[in-house]
Amino acid sequence: MNWRPRLADGTAPVLIVLVVLLVTLAFVGPTFSEPAGYLALLKRAAPLVILAVGQYFVIVSGGFDLSVGSLVTAAVVIAARLSDGADANTGWVIALLLGFGLLVGLVNGLITTRLLVPSFIVTLGMLLVLDGAVFLWTDGAPRGALAPSFRVFGRGGFGQVPWSVLILLGVVVAAAWFMRSGTGRTLVALGDNENAVRLAGGAVHRLRVLAFVLSGLLAALAAILLAGFAGVSAQVGQGLEFRAITAVVLGGVVLGGGRGSVVAAAAGALSLEALFTLLNLIGVSGALESAVQGVILIAAVAAAAHGKQLRRTHEQEVVRPGRGGAARADGVHQ
């Protein structure tokens, strides 16, 4: 009856930012007067949003995944080498890439949980290993080419709608649904208080591994889209890990875990991409892009920290008597 959209804590600000950015785009960019412009934006943003969703799983459970950038590079380079321009190879190459991402995530997760190494260090080590291994294998320069049927996912479309946008929607819906399931909720709880989850009978290690596996898998998916969209280069994944973390934090997800929603993380990634598009349109040089990214990163976190503080004092003043009232109401009910 009095239905309100059920938004998780911290989702609203980033959605407002996103809407403001999208509306501004409509006024600034001539291409944004019709849906095609926004579809192009979504298409461009798809890899980052998918990476951010993957990163969200790890961050909300209290970890870090610094290996996704190098994983994307590795996957793209491997794809070019194996696909070798032949359409016949596309199917198994894609399966292999997804398997590769899954495996990298599995290794990250197992080392974090079994060997008790902090995820920051594990994924930093993985970053070095992947970077080195890929170039070792390719002798420093990526070789081979991507088959046209492989690139379809990043560039082609179903009628007007690009494939990557459909894949993006699929990923976000599946992720949102997953976070509402018992496993998803336990994942958030894990980031909040690992001991509580363990005492409540949650499979702590398995959940952590799952988060890393999802992150690896989604990074491989993002690599497939990015390879189609941008082509093969050895720099394709550079800095993507930090950009994905920025996006997640922009979405109000707290580093250290336990707070934040996956839809907000996706919206954060989209906002970031929309902001870069906007800066491009109004002629801010590409070099300043990272400076702007830095400023909004700090501003977003500072705003979130102060918002939390305000909310806490507000709760102490107002909600405490309110809770008493609720208890009384319950009593009346019974």
Add this chain to the structure above:
Amino acid sequence: MTLVRRRLTITPTVTVYLALAALLVIGSILVGANGGVLLDQSGILNILTRSTLLGLVAIGQTMVIVTGSLDLSVAYLAGLCSLVTAETMAGRTSMMVPGVLLALAVAAVVGLINGLVITVLKANAFIATLGVALILRGYLEHNYTGPAGSVPRAFQHLGYDRIGPVPVSALLVLLIGTAVWWFSRRTRTGYHLYAVGGDTEVARLSGVRTSRTIVTAHVLCASMAGLAGVLLAARLGSGAPYAGTDAGYDLESIAAAVLGGAVLTGGRGGVVGTIGGVLILATLDTVFDDLAVDPFLKDVVRGVVLVAAVALYARHRLSRRSS
């Protein structure tokens, strides 16, 4: 007796130097089998030269990690400070001292900003310093495309002179390392660093000004990165905007500190261990160069060594706790 022995066998600082010794022995044998000598004059010079700049950055990084913080801005900061040094000097001998002082002042201000963003704006250290790093990067990319400025020949002596196989700059770093060791282990503020890293809330309740301590650590760390930038300028002859990031000072310095036994949640680690970690990384590089191994294999080995070391420390700590 048993107490002393256990302490000797268990601390990561001892482990890291044992590992370094083992690496030097194994490396010497491998290089020897290949017909070379690892630890001759040029080999030692090579290891020490590689260690100098990363060593400086890592010493500073250790101080922030000990307080439970992190600094991802050091790489760009080193690049920026090399530019400040070289452009202020612009080849004039008379501007040497102002150039160095200005670079250190810029670094200290950046460190102050890092510290204030973390303590006043209450941003997570990872995010705060990543943000500052991105701002510095934007500034560098916007204003510089390549090397700029130049330092006078007299100043380049700092980068190249050596006493026997030991570079003067390595001695300088050793001196600074000793000073920072003394500061962190023998002074009140130094103890506060460890207290804040161990448990911020307990430190606060014990009367430590936690915010001030964190800011101090960040200013110290940034100054070290700034000094690394100054040495970079002395070595290269001009300011190099991306020399710091190309060498990966941000993540490498964290790796070195962690190799040396620092724990990212704070409260553990020290300058001595970190220098051991830096020497291990430099020795690995030198051995690989002497063996003419593919440079990319270095990264792979580095990653494996890092994870293995931390896993080893975690196991030690666990077994010590259960015993």
